[in-house]
Amino acid sequence: MTVQAHDELRPIDLKDPDLYQPGVPHETFAWLRANNPVYWNPETDGAGFWALTRHADVMAASSDPATFSSARANGGHRIFNENEFSDSEIEASMISMDPPTHVDYRRMVMGGFTPPRLRDMEAGVRRRAVNLIEAMIEKARAAGEPIDFVSSFSAPYAIQTLAELFGVPESDGDKLFEWSNAVVGEDDPECRSSPEYMEQSIGQMAMYSMGLWQARAEQPGGDLISMLVKAAQDGTEMSIPRYLSTFILLVVAGNETTRNSITGGLIALDENPEQREKAMGEKALLPHLAQEIVRYISPVLHMRRTATRDVEIGGQPIRKGDKVVMWYASANRDERAFDDPHRFDIARTTRPGAAKHLGFGFGEHVCLGQRLAELQLRVAYEELFARLPDLRPAGPPRRLRSNFINGIKSLPVTFATR
DSSP states (O other): OOOOOOOTTSOOOTTOGGGGTTSOOHHHHHHHHHHOSEEEEOOSSSSOEEEEOSHHHHHHHHTOTTTEEOOGGGTOSSSSOGGGSOBTTBOOOGGGOOTTHHHHHHHHHHGGGOHHHHHHHHHHHHHHHHHHHHHHHHHHHHHSSOEEHIIIIIHHHHHHHHHHHHTOOGGGHHHHHHHHHHHHOTTOTTTOOOHHHHHHHHHHHHHHHHHHHHHHHHSOOSSHHHHHHHHHHTTOSOOHHHHHHHHHHHHHHHHHHHHHHHHHHHHHHHHOHHHHHHHHHOGGGHHHHHHHHHHHHOSBOEEEEEESSOEEETTEEEOTTOEEEEEHHHHTTOTTTSSSTTSOOTTGGGSTTOOOOOTTOOGGGOOTTHHHHHHHHHHHHHHHHHHOTTOEEOSOOEEOOOSSBOOEEEOEEEOOOO
């Protein structure tokens, strides 16, 4: 990658979603890491925020929730202030909480992601991958031209696994997918066409999730919804409004990271044919391939915190009440943490002393579903390599207009049909 110089007189606006439409602006982040690693980013519609771009600084902020708060009352986990756009029917989810409350709510859903549960899920995840690949082959035969990888494989693969976690039919995946896009796609008119559409989507999610609540209250199972209902029945603070926010969080988290990592990984493998050949030839490297894809792609670009006291980070004084945005996409390419960080290297994590990527976050808020996401990535590529060894992108991706999610809306692919 060529690192381009920046005009120091022209401010960089990391909040601008247009900055990410062509892809993550790695040249911009590299310049900031080298020249202004704790960067003050003005806002036209807000007070501005500190942008953390180095791996060590992001880890430091992530490890100190007492100083760097995620709580909605302090602004929440997005650049905009969640407490200024809150819905009275939907309370803060666990991602917008601080310990110890965050830990209590985290425990309510941890049972859905234990190693035994993931082992039990692997056969279903593999069946899903195989069925979707077979359907892709039939679709390509009928079309006689490239087909879309996102709608044909990565999106249904991720969302149908979420349906399994919820204990609902796979056919419910289409509406879960649409709702997820509406929640995170506020800057993309294709995903959120209007405030009214967003309000409608939230209303539909609320009705759907309450139907699940009532069904599990009457007949509980081993799914995530049953765990949340049981927590409420056991006298915890899992209220209906908080249940709704947790449901929305699970829908988004279960879709976005996996879908975009699988799709972005296919592009990275195509751009690095020697790594693709290595991955196809050494099955033992596939778990490491999953880790490297998440580092290299950084499906979640950032998370926000708010300083609860005057503090210094990276040598920069930060005042109580300041917004602090941790840019995972930059930290995961930090030259101080990773050797040759712009190189896609599937054996990276096999080397002693390799730095930990931050694609799933770090500290108290590390992604609960990271092991499931890694399982899905590994199984997806095992089956794609075995059944479609010549699968390749056939054109550029269409990207989500977002400063939050490194999303890919579509990707044409081609392969030889049997």
